[in-house]
Amino acid sequence: MSEYVVELKGITKRFPGVVALKNMNLSVKPGEILGLIGENGAGKSTLIKVLTGVYQAEEGEIYVNGQKQKFRDPNDSAAAGIACVYQELNIEKLLSVTDNIFINKWIRGKGGLLDYPAMNEKAREVMASLGIDIDPSKLAGTFGMGVQQMIEIAKAILIDAKMIIMDEPTSSLGEKEVELLMTICRKLKAKGISIIFISHKLEELFELCDRVTVMRDGEHIWTKQTEDTDSDDLVKAMVGRCVDQLFVKIDTQQGDCALRVENINSAGVLHDVSFEAYKGQILGFSGLVGAGRTELMRAVFGADPIDSGKIFLHGKDVKIKSPKQAIRHKIAFLTEDRKGQGLILGQSVQMNLILANMAGFCKGPFIDDKKVCQTGDHNCSSLRIKTPSQYEVVRQLSGGNQQKVVIGKWINCDADIYIFDEPTRGIDVGAKVEVYNVMNELIKEGKCVIMISSEMPEILGMSDRVIVMREGRIMATVDRESEYFNQEAIMKAAWGGKIDE
Structure with missing residues (x-):
């Protein structure tokens, strides 16, 4: 035997x-x-x-x-x-x-x-x-x-x-x-x-x-x-190397308010939700499964309707009723469901990388093949996308490399506001560092980053400020310098408690 x-x-x-x-x-x-x-x-x-x-x-x-x-x-x-x-x-x-x-x-x-x-x-x-x-x-x-x-x-x-x-x-x-x-x-x-x-x-x-x-x-x-x-x-x-520090959080200067949401209500899912997100910062959203974090971001992105409330971009009241309008307002949304909502699996890596900004890769009425190829090579190199070539069909890549393609797609939009929904789910430790580096580069450029994560070390390691949600409501907002910026306080808020008690 x-x-x-x-x-x-x-x-x-x-x-x-x-x-x-x-x-x-x-x-x-x-x-x-x-x-x-x-x-x-x-x-x-x-x-x-x-x-x-x-x-x-x-x-x-x-x-x-x-x-x-x-x-x-x-x-x-x-x-x-x-x-x-x-x-x-x-x-x-x-x-x-x-x-x-x-x-x-x-x-x-x-x-x-x-x-x-x-x-x-x-x-x-x-x-x-x-x-x-x-x-x-x-x-x-x-x-x-x-x-x-x-x-x-x-x-x-x-x-x-x-x-x-x-x-x-x-x-x-x-x-x-x-x-x-x-x-x-x-x-x-x-x-x-x-x-x-x-x-x-x-x-x-x-x-x-x-x-x-x-x-x-x-x-x-x-x-x-x-x-x-x-x-x-x-x-x-x-x-194959030492990862000395997983969470490579950098210090940046808080800029102007990029996004302000006031009293959003949506179909019994969101209840009077208000928050602000700033340039040069990572705003983390924490909470238990079903807290309404993804639903909130889908509403901001125009993927789901809102019953009432207002959205302000750079101080201006805007109406966003579709993802197409959100993209025009320079908002990027990296969805949690990469296969169902983030990629066209039957298309090449190259094609997926330009999907969200096709107009930006055109010369007149035609696709600028040289620019597309240069961008594809740059994305594959900078994001360490493991693929035989940028012409490989995305379906053939591993889940983590598919995630990197989604990230590359939105980076190529040159948005002002980036929403990352569970950006490192299903990604290995080394690749996580690369994603965090991408976030850091974005805030160094003065972009606004919003990160939804169910991993507490990630929330604490990368966020400048954390908003805790429960059952479609905001339970707490905690700055990085606060004495309540810790796992115990955030989890207490996620379960419905008041963290200042």
């Missing part, structure tokens, strides 16, 4: 112009939670797809319980007991929970008809084992991200998976949902199910994982027991 439930030896996978995996080795023990970490573009996504049969490696071998395997497609991988919960969940929201769990694994009764009573009962049983008590006949889309993620895990349990890959599983979850997921992972481990846990949140790896494997540039760097390493060790191995 092999020591490992899954083992990869010398895996190499090439694409035109790039070697995504180079002699990659990986081993997972039965009932082990193995952390997998690496910069965006390190090859993690390619590794997942090789393990799940989506890609076939040109070189190397895969073993499951000591038996050599050849995965021609995802069905072969599933039959061997390997399942994956992707960062972008594979949920059909207009189908029931039961349909999602049993898709392609139907239980049939007499005459070959689907036996829904039996499937509903089994679905209820599997979800209950994960701590979720729901009616599985309801549509999957009626439930939140936490439940939808458990549906994916239930699908893995149903095929009697020996190993489950979890790709950035906490990136879209609230605090309580993360706690539930951690509990579920430990339960699965206790049952002997192995987990590959991919995360950019180092604290999650130390809390949950037995060992950690680091990848860089498609290669295995090292694997260590979690107790034998620390954050600095991981970061150095991952990025």
